[in-house]
Amino acid sequence: MNMLSSDDRLPLYQRLRDELAQQIANNRWRAGEAIPTEAALSVEYSLSVGTVRKAIDMLVSERILERQQGRGTFIRRPQFQSSLFRFFRFMTPDGERHVPESRILSKEPLPAPAEVAKALGLLPADPVIRLLRLRLIDSVPVLVEEIWLPREPFKAILDFDLNAEGPLLYPLYEDLCGQVVASADETLTAESVSEVHARLLRVPAGAPVVVIERLARNYAGQPIEWRRSWGHASHFRYSVEIR
Amino acid sequence: MNMLSSDDRLPLYQRLRDELAQQIANNRWRAGEAIPTEAALSVEYSLSVGTVRKAIDMLVSERILERQQGRGTFIRRPQFQSSLFRFFRFMTPDGERHVPESRILSKEPLPAPAEVAKALGLLPADPVIRLLRLRLIDSVPVLVEEIWLPREPFKAILDFDLNAEGPLLYPLYEDLCGQVVASADETLTAESVSEVHARLLRVPAGAPVVVIERLARNYAGQPIEWRRSWGHASHFRYSVEIR
DNA sequence: GAGTGGTCTAGACCACTCA
DNA sequence: GAGTGGTCTAGACCACTCA
Numbered sequence A, B: 001m002n003m004l005s006s007d008d009r010l011p012l013y014q015r016l017r018d019e020l021a022q023q024i025a026n027n028r029w030r031a032g033e034a035i036p037t038e039a040a041l042s043v044e045y046s047l048s049v050g051t052v053r054k055a056i057d058m059l060v061s062e063r064i065l066e067r068q069q070g071r072g073t074f075i076r077r078p079q080f081q082s083s084l085f086r087f088f089r090f091m092t093p094d095g096e097r098h099v100p101e102s103r104i105l106s107k108e109p110l111p112a113p114a115e116v117a118k119a120l121g122l123l124p125a126d127p128v129i130r131l132l133r134l135r136l137i138d139s140v141p142v143l144v145e146e147i148w149l150p151r152e153p154f155k156a157i158l159d160f161d162l163n164a165e166g167p168l169l170y171p172l173y174e175d176l177c178g179q180v181v182a183s184a185d186e187t188l189t190a191e192s193v194s195e196v197h198a199r200l201l202r203v204p205a206g207a208p209v210v211v212i213e214r215l216a217r218n219y220a221g222q223p224i225e226w227r228r229s230w231g232h233a234s235h236f237r238y239s240v241e242i243r
Numbered sequence C, D: 001g002a003g004t005g006g007t008c009t010a011g012a013c014c015a016c017t018c019a
Helices: A012-025 A038-044 A049-061 A080-087 A114-120 A151-159 A170-177 A195-201 B012-025 B038-044 B049-061 B080-087 B114-120 B155-159 B170-177 B195-201
Strands: A065-068 A072-075 A101-111 A127-137 A140-150 A183-192 A208-217 A223-232 A238-242 B065-068 B072-075 B101-111 B127-137 B140-150 B183-192 B208-217 B223-232 B238-242
Touching (some): A012 A049, A101 A151, A114 A127, A114 A223, A183 B208, A195 A223, B101 B155, B114 B127, B114 B223, B155 B170, B195 B223
Antiparallel strands (some): A065 A072, A101 A127, A140 A223, A183 B238, A208 A223, B127 B140, B183 B208
16 A cells, blocks of 8 residues: 655545656656556555546546556557658658658767757756758658757767667667657747758758757656757648647 | 437447537537536436546547536637637737738639639539638738638628628628538648739748648538638747657 | 535446466 | 456535526
8 A cells, every 4th residue: 555645635536647657757667568457556545446547547648658458558658750750741652651761960979059958958068969860761861850969868879870770769769878758849830941951951942941849858857859850841741630 | 318329339428429429510509508417418318427427528628518617518619719829929029919910802702623622522613702811910911811611601701891890700600601610620831932922921932931721610520611821931830749 | 505517436347368 | 267457337525606
């Protein structure tokens, strides 16, 4: 039997949700692992199963947990690749979707510019790492990415040949640096392409490009990566439903 | 006491949700009105209150209903104005948000072009109405809108001076034509401004503009308006959270 | 104070998974 | 067949609204 610590004016299901979220952030379970069964949690916290279910329902709708009937309730492994596809439609002539190839153009340790420091919650000139990266489909450039990482937790990246790996960085962050991306905020804008990006993307000067700023966070909500991506507007399509 | 009609292999809360959604689409209650209490529904359909609550929970999370503790559960009145602000930040110098003014530039009965017919679920050349509209803030144009309506349900609009009214069309659709917009799908893209729009928006030739296509539907899910809006990219900013 | 939705319990039975 | 989440019930009590 266990106690719920948080504010006792809150409903029990809310307090249990907060307690579980805290334990998830503290890595009590790893991504893909099952949390205890509803029955076990109801004994552990002396709550009815209905109340436990309601707490879990909240975490499921927040996409932190995932239920599988007959098997258990699991820590959700975020699927960031699909999010990229929400914004950019990278289609090959045969109409299939591919993860774009990745080519790291540069990798440097730098002092954080003011804007980067602010996004990552650092002080200006704190040590960071900057990656410049090109994404291609069938060797045609579709996206330029500028990626900023706090240097200390990610220093293993400096001694590693990123181009030897697959196109996805987040699995690498996890394997190489123990940093797990759990959520992200993205902001979309559009602008005219800059000279540098026009050359890299092979688009005419002044062409419209879409800009995506992404701040990625770990389970504790701390920023661990800030990236800005530019892609030609013709590759871009985003849909929402409004109620 | 009442019977649930739909597929009896579905859970009861799901069938009640479908039954209530159907009645809402059929205008059993008007926007802003209360549906029967949970206790009344549980008697009417011979279900426990818990099951009724779960059906209502679904409709609340779909933003069709709205709960107010101590008062009742109400048909939600959609707030489309706020959705426009999600995409475009129209800020006056004092930093406040305003509903942009509206100037109807033209209003014509036309046969539906193929693309419009397809979006509205009509046949090509079926009768429609086309509005061209400019949105302004402090008399500065910020958005051009092309609006297509099926002619029959909206014919009252043809004899009405739209510029005599406020900047919002949806309340007008309701008052004048009995057409209620309940939801919408929006698609965002970006492109270089066309010659016509450059003049209307007073932006340089080739400037990047964001394009929003919106298909608006009534409670039964039938398309009742298709519109396309163009705005200068510098007014555009859209944020999402990814889990 | 009557009526509403909100929280919480205890427990029955069902559907699915996996050895 | 043991163990998991999924559905459903009946009912107690609380918090809020409104005349």
